[in-house]
Amino acid sequence: MVDEFASIGHWTAGRQEADWQRKQGVVIGIGDDAAVVEAPAGSTDSWQWVLAVDTMVETVHFNDGTMTESDIGYKALAANVSDIAAMGGIPRHALVSVSVPPAWTPERMRRLYDGIYACAERYGVAIIGGDTTSSPQHLVVAVTVVGTVEAGRALRRSGAKPGDAVFLTGPVGMSGAGLHALLAADCGGGAGVGAAAQPASADAAAAAGHGFAVPACAADDAQASGASAPSRAEQAASGVPEALVRAHRRPAPSVRAGRLLLSRGTCTSLNDVSDGLASEAWEIAQASSVRLVLRDRALPRSGALVSYASQVQGDALEWMLFGGEDYVLLGTIDAADAEAAKAEFAKEGLPFYLIGEVEAGDPEVMLVTAGNGGGSSSERRRPIPKRGFNHFA
Amino acid sequence: MVDEFASIGHWTAGRQEADWQRKQGVVIGIGDDAAVVEAPAGSTDSWQWVLAVDTMVETVHFNDGTMTESDIGYKALAANVSDIAAMGGIPRHALVSVSVPPAWTPERMRRLYDGIYACAERYGVAIIGGDTTSSPQHLVVAVTVVGTVEAGRALRRSGAKPGDAVFLTGPVGMSGAGLHALLAADCGGGAGVGAAAQPASADAAAAAGHGFAVPACAADDAQASGASAPSRAEQAASGVPEALVRAHRRPAPSVRAGRLLLSRGTCTSLNDVSDGLASEAWEIAQASSVRLVLRDRALPRSGALVSYASQVQGDALEWMLFGGEDYVLLGTIDAADAEAAKAEFAKEGLPFYLIGEVEAGDPEVMLVTAGNGGGSSSERRRPIPKRGFNHFA
Known part of the structure; x- marks a missing residue:
């Protein structure tokens, strides 16, 4: 230069x-x-x-x-x-x-x-x-x-209290799945082919996110022609669902949602989902000394994610928990205000998903899934590990 | 990690x-x-x-x-x-x-x-x-x-007026010379030897500063043992005058000087010398639409710099003008307040050098040197080019 x-x-x-x-x-x-x-x-x-x-x-x-x-x-x-x-x-x-x-x-x-x-x-x-x-x-x-x-109104991670509701301001997992699909497509075979040869998993997507190995074919392309570099990204995107591409490449931070939450005065903790839902939930749990209980069936599942996961025999939930780079907000809110907040978000045209509850207990994150029999009596809880999108993994 | x-x-x-x-x-x-x-x-x-x-x-x-x-x-x-x-x-x-x-x-x-x-x-x-x-x-x-x-008091580059005095809050050129000496010493021969093989010039020092080529011997050392990396810097420093090492490695920003200048209310422009005296003087000249005239004999010459330059047959003035990374302040001040400012700096134990004047004219930087005969009648002016420490050169 x-x-x-x-x-x-x-x-x-x-x-x-x-x-x-x-x-x-x-x-x-x-x-x-x-x-x-x-x-x-x-x-x-x-x-x-x-x-x-x-x-x-x-x-x-x-x-x-x-x-x-x-x-x-x-x-x-x-x-x-x-x-x-x-x-x-x-x-x-x-x-x-x-x-x-x-x-x-x-x-x-x-x-x-x-x-x-x-x-x-x-x-x-x-x-x-x-x-x-x-x-x-x-x-x-x-x-x-x-x-x-x-002054004095910034929303921290540390104020979650037992009884609070847990919310998300948008779907998660799409960016991680988008990265997975783009890496597969960039290898020349399109999402289906690349992914069929290398089944999708959140681990693979997460690993791909940190110092990811460039597939040999892509590296060869780059060496063959520096000028083709910009079109490589365009070409890769052509084989991937647009919603996933957009989620990975053009995240839409929840600034209006953050302002609404601050103005309500009932939001007790807030984090943005950069390292994955699991990791951010852990951060709130640890900063607030509480247990966060997330409900599998309440988590927002994007159609594009579910469809892509099924196509590549991947697990949508894994991407949702551990994919990262979603840049939506995860937080807790006074349960008495949860439905009213949801209604206000709806009036503003903003998504708002109530996905769980805060409980007293040692800091941890649990996921509740419905058992085979259905109904709350057959619910099962499992601990969610504290891992996510980590650039040093 | x-x-x-x-x-x-x-x-x-x-x-x-x-x-x-x-x-x-x-x-x-x-x-x-x-x-x-x-x-x-x-x-x-x-x-x-x-x-x-x-x-x-x-x-x-x-x-x-x-x-x-x-x-x-x-x-x-x-x-x-x-x-x-x-x-x-x-x-x-x-x-x-x-x-x-x-x-x-x-x-x-x-x-x-x-x-x-x-x-x-x-x-x-x-x-x-x-x-x-x-x-x-x-x-x-x-x-x-x-x-x-x-509020409203920040000192910009753009207020220099014809008649103002030009000042520096510390010596320049030592960091550039220090880098030159460290690179030479790092090559195993000590400052004298390395420099004798490769005579010093501001160009070499400046070039060394931007994506400088690591001498082959140093690169070999690094490959031989990663653990020896910290001691390489210590070893290099042992062959270089301490004042030059310190100037390059531990610059001392002029925060107190900046505050004094702001409080006097007579400082018309201010810049820190990161890219070299010449380059920073040009920035003030261009931002203020004036000519800066610097006097060679008024420029602060550190003994360590002069001595090192002589030792390696280099030109101290070149380092002073184009060396960069000095992190002292260059500025202009109402001439009527120049001596009083100097006295206040002295009282505070801070250096303050009056090194030239501002003139009306197209933006440029001139250096005045005494001619052979001495006295102001034999003074010569030469334009100083707008170049300096540029990471893309």
Whole structure:
């Protein structure tokens, strides 16, 4: 890359209007040593600031087959927006650090920033700063998001109480299944063929997620032609159900849901599902010193997931519990307000699934399944292990 | 690395007291989806927030010979603290994203965080969040620092006016020379030998700074024994003047200087010297639409730099102009206040060098050198090119 591309300014110039940024509280944007921001004008609320950072690494979180460049940019910001949503906050500003290897041409970088700005526009986030360095071999994108929350109102993981209801703000497992399908399709055989040769399981999907091995065929393609890299992701997607592709590549953080939950005042704990439902439920259980009991039949099952799992002889539940990168919210709410909250979500056109209860007890997560006989007397409980999407596994 | 090391919590637990963090405005620290912070309590000032991110990449910004693990951590945070200083702000909080390759054992990671926390303690920065991912091959550290500044008072690059004096808050060129010496020493021959075979120049030092080629001998050492990696940096340092090693590995951001300058109210522009004096002077000249005239004889020359340059037949001035990573402040100040500011700095025990003047004219940077005859009549001016420490060169 030549000099002009070395500056964050090159990738960000002209993308967001100065007037618009000013309204978002940006005092000094990109172009000085640091950005300066302030709380929204005209608000009588007292604000606190919410901050999170998330990093995506080539070959660890994505490769040329699983994501297009703009998907990578979109998701890098979305993952952070989801962290702000999980505190009940409003995402406002972001700083983007990109380490760029030689294979990432200016054209590919432009598409990466297209995705970052598409997500920024969707969630009203002003890009206020960043850093661009070279990288010897792999792209690394680290995004820091800054948001605001009403003082003292941030929703933590630690407030779940026995008797509370457990909820989800969207379906889980689709991103993990989407990754599995994209990896199989990227190997040239389409989802069915690839998966038939290598039966699906949550373990495989989870393993695929951390430093996943690029199938030999894909690696060969990449060597044969660097220019074909973008189309590899498009080609892989053509063999995979669109809902699963979208879930994996363009997650939709639950910002409105987080704000609704904060304003109700009855939400006792909240987490975003980045590492899988099981792992996030464990985090709430441990932070709150309670047992979370999830009901198998109450878990939201997407048709696309169930259908794909059946097609590849996989287990939809495994993906739902351990798949990760869903970026919906998992939380607990005062049981007396659960149905009213559900009704308000419905009125706003937002999904809200009541999936279980909080019990007193040592921190753990249980799954209740109906026995053969049906009815509550034949219900069975089994402990859900604390594992999920772990980049070091 | 095993699971327990995958969490940012592992590296940060017990490092900073909760009470101390609370006093720094930390409402929610590490352990939830995002951190929550607020402005310092008990202050009647109205604050704005200052944010910057800087990234260090293995083989681009450092290798096993040029920096120890704790130096890498220290410098990654210090580079960001310097950006806050360059706005006249107070650094308060930081988020740390680390992408960890297999060669970075838990012991090496612990030392990295030792360095981060040493710098955090030095500058009163609370570590409030982060992200730990794996990396296929090279360590990447991206640090975001959050600070505060009195509303509307941040010091920009763009306010320099003709007639202003130009100043530096410390010597420049030592870090670049230190890098040159460490690379030469790391090659086994000591600074003198390595440099004799490869005469020093700012170009070489600058080139060395961006994706520098690891000398073959060093690479061999690394292959021979991963365990010897930490001692390579120690061994390299043993052959290099201590002041140059320290300048390169443990930069000392001018936070107090930035605060003094803000409080005087006469500082018209400010930049930190990360990419070299020439490059930063150009940034001020362009942002302010003025000409900066620097006086060769007024530039602060460290004895260690001059002595090393002479030893390796290098040019100290080249390192001073183009070396980079000095992390002192370059700025302009109302000429009427220049001497008074210098006196106040002296009273505080802080260096302050008046190195030139601002002139009306197209944006450019000139260097004035005394001619053979001495006296102002024989002075010569030459333009200084806009180049510096560029990771893409």
